[in-house]
Amino acid sequence: MSTFDEHKTHLMTFGTRIAQIRKSKDIKQQDLADTVGTSKDMISRYERDAISPSIDMAAKIAKALNTSLDSLVFGIDLRNDSRPLTTKLHEIETLPTEDIHHILAVIEAFITKNRLQQILK
Structure with a gap:
């Protein structure tokens, strides 16, 4: 991939990336919708x-x-x-969604703690 292509990839939106990857894999919107449990x-x-x-x-x-x-987000x-x-x-x-939410809450707590420590220095 050229530097221009890499730069273009980073400028794409989340939705554009979904469409690009889906099309590159020759997956129809309806098929993706069925797989993930939503509508076209x-x-x-x-x-x-x-x-x-x-x-x-x-x-x-x-x-x-x-x-x-x-890859979809960034x-x-x-x-x-x-x-x-x-x-x-x-x-x-790979963890259950509830576990991921708990992990994210702990990570956020540590980030907040670190920010507060930086402010108090």
């Missing part, structure tokens, strides 16, 4: 960025497209990144 109209709305899916739906879409959620696929934190993030993605 909702997939169309996501792809047009008319609405944003819930985190749960976004994860289902990523799984159905055999891509990572980070345009960067970190699945082959071997750094320890990235490795743990991949493991977390």
Whole structure:
């Protein structure tokens, strides 16, 4: 991929990335909708960025497209990144949704704590 193409990928929206990946895999909107348990109209709305899916739906879409959620959100696929934190993030993605929400709450608490410590210095 050329530098121009990489830059263009980063400028794309979440919905545009869904459409691009879906089309590259020759998957029809209806087929994707059936796989993730929604309607063709909702997939169309996501792809047009008319609405944003819930985190749960976004994860289902990523799984159905055999891509990572980070590639849909950021345009960067970190699945082959071997750094320890990235490795743990991949493991977390496989957990039940409720567990993921708890982990995110703990992470947010640590981030807030760190920010407060920085302010108090």
